[in-house]
Amino acid sequence: MAMQAPRTESRLGVAPEVFDRAHLARYTMNSADLEREIIGLFLMQLPATIAMIEEAKSAAEWRLATHTLKGSAMAVGARRLIRIAAQLEQFVFGDEVNVRMQLTGALHGATAEFQDAMRQLYG
Secondary structure (H helix, E strand, O other), rough: OOOOOOHHHHHOOOOOOOOOOOHHHHHHHHOHHHHHHHHHHHHHHHHHHHHHHOOOOOOOHHHHHHHHHHHHHHHHHHHHHHHHHHHHHHHHOOOOOHHHHHHHHHHHHHHHHHOOOHHHHOO
């Protein structure tokens, strides 16, 4: 009986710096159905979380929105989103607008990249 090659992100073209599927698999006990459900919930909530960041009017709103993004990205293994969310969380609300725009631009790029990767993996 021939052994089947393991299904990995790199073999499927999903960069490990974008998505750590092994991380999610540990929490889902390798259930592809549960992975798909959790990723679906994350992707459904992601636009609202990004909107909270973009519409934050105070440091407290900013901290809540960026921390929420960081935590939910950590839960699913969205590595690049985790990194950007951590940068956003450290950014002092009200500081330089150009830096904030650069960070939110990077967030949009990483979000699109993650969404594309999830379509590739989960359909």
